[in-house]
Amino acid sequence: MNPKPVQRTTAPPVPQRSRKRKKKRRAWRLLRNLTILTAISGALFGGWFFLTASGTELRYMMADTLITTQHRHWAKYLIGQEGLDRQVAKYTEQFAKMSETTSTISVQVPTPREEAKKPDEPPVKIEAIEGPKFKGHLLIVRDPKKIRLAVPDKVGKGEKVSSMVKRTGAIAGVNAGGFVDPEWKGNGFQPTGIVISGGNIFYNDGSMTTPTSIVGIDKEGRMVAGRYTPKQMLEMGVQEAVTFTPKFINDGKGLIKSPADGWGIAPRTCMAQTADGTILFAIVDGRQPHSIGATLYDIQQIFLEKGAIIAANLDGGSSTVLVHNNEIVNKPASPYGERYLPTAFLVFDDPAHAPIRNIWEGLDISKIDPSKW
CATH class of the missing domain: 1.10.1390 (Phosphoglucose isomerase, C-terminal domain)
Known part of the structure; x- marks a missing residue:
């Protein structure tokens, strides 16, 4: 006896509206779970960030x-x-305490005759430097007397370091001191503190007895960093200088004791000198994928490894730039490229004849509007 054939029935199709509702419920569950996960993660991170x-x-x-x-x-x-x-x-x-430290180790700057015995050595060398979070360059200047402090050539407007190098015929250059920039437009014409070039005071926003922190070089080629009055600077024979701070190496010892005291992570320009007179400029990129930036402690350690006996900070951030042979070597942090600046340390074959003039001579600095070009 043949069994009855099994009748197969096809399930009725799920209405499209029902499928949409299911998808929507799944999406809401996923969103809810993600929101809960984010809230928990945020709470855990906040607890760690603020309480540990x-x-x-x-x-x-x-x-x-x-x-x-x-x-x-x-x-x-x-x-x-x-x-x-x-x-x-x-x-x-x-920084004030650092500036008050005095140097006791003497620097032996080579004499012109000693320099003449090294005709094959280039006046400057550039080395790559890097750390876990930064990349940069070290500009090495064998003869400190080849360095001059340059300033812009036009009244009312700062000048790019690359322009200063090209205009004056310099070999290389780095940014130097800070400037008044009330609206952060980067006019770069009005410096802060004092500017000394060729042994002459080009700019001074205080009196001759107002102390200010400086970074520079004296007539013997020795680096000077600390807090002095303009009167003291002239008596000391300071030849090239700008106002900036802090001094962070003295007598070959680091004054910054830990990375936590290194004044944050940023693009940096710093200056140092070794016992044989060699000037070192550290130029570190920052605020970019290839280089986040460095602390002053990072720079201090690099200088100490190179034998620096004195070092100080210069203007950094978006101002940090290194120019050599009329080309920008580093990658400035500003998305607009180089900034217009009031000062730069330039290296010359013949610094005595460098075309540098006092652009602020005869100006009433109280009437300068640093927000206008």
Whole structure:
């Protein structure tokens, strides 16, 4: 007896509206789960960031980095306004103490006769430097007396370092001192503090007895860094100088004791000198994928490895630039390229005849509007 054939029935198709509802519910569940996961992760990160020692160290490092930029006020969102004020006061006091240290180790600058015995040695050399978070260059100047402090050639406007190098016929150049920039437009014409070039005061926003922190070179070719009055500078025979801070190596010893005191991570330009008179400029890129930036502690360690006995900080950030043979060697942090600046340390074959004139002579500096070009 044949069994009855099994009747197969096809399930009715799921309405399209029902499928859409299921997809929507899955999407909402996924979104809900992601939101919960994000909230939990955020809470855990916030707890670590604000309540643990390692998180606090990172917060203050980030705040210090912001303090070195034009967006200093943003640091308050990391450490509060009181924390920001406290951190700025701390660095101000720390830098002042560093500037007051005096050098006792003498520098033996080569005489012209000794230099003449080295005809095959180039006046400058450039070496690559790098660390875990940064890449940069070291400009090595054998004879410190080949360096002059250059300034712009037009009233009312700063000048790019590459332009200064080309215009004056220099071999190489780096940015030097800071400038007044109230609206962060980078006019670069009005320096801060003092500018000395060729042994003459080109610019001084204080009196002859107002102390200011300087970085420069005296008539014997010895690097000078510290806090002095313009009167003292002239008595000391300071030849080339700008105002900046801090001095961070003295007598071959680092004054910055740990990375946490290195004033954040940023593009850097710093200057040092070894016992044989050689000047070292460290130029470090920053705020870019290939190089986040360096702390002053990072630069200090590089200089100490090279035998520096004195070192000091120069203007950095978007101003940091190295020019050699009329080409920009590094990658400036500014998306617009080089900044217009008031000062640069340039290296010359014949510095005595460098075409550098006092662009501020005869100007009433109280009437300069640094926000206008």
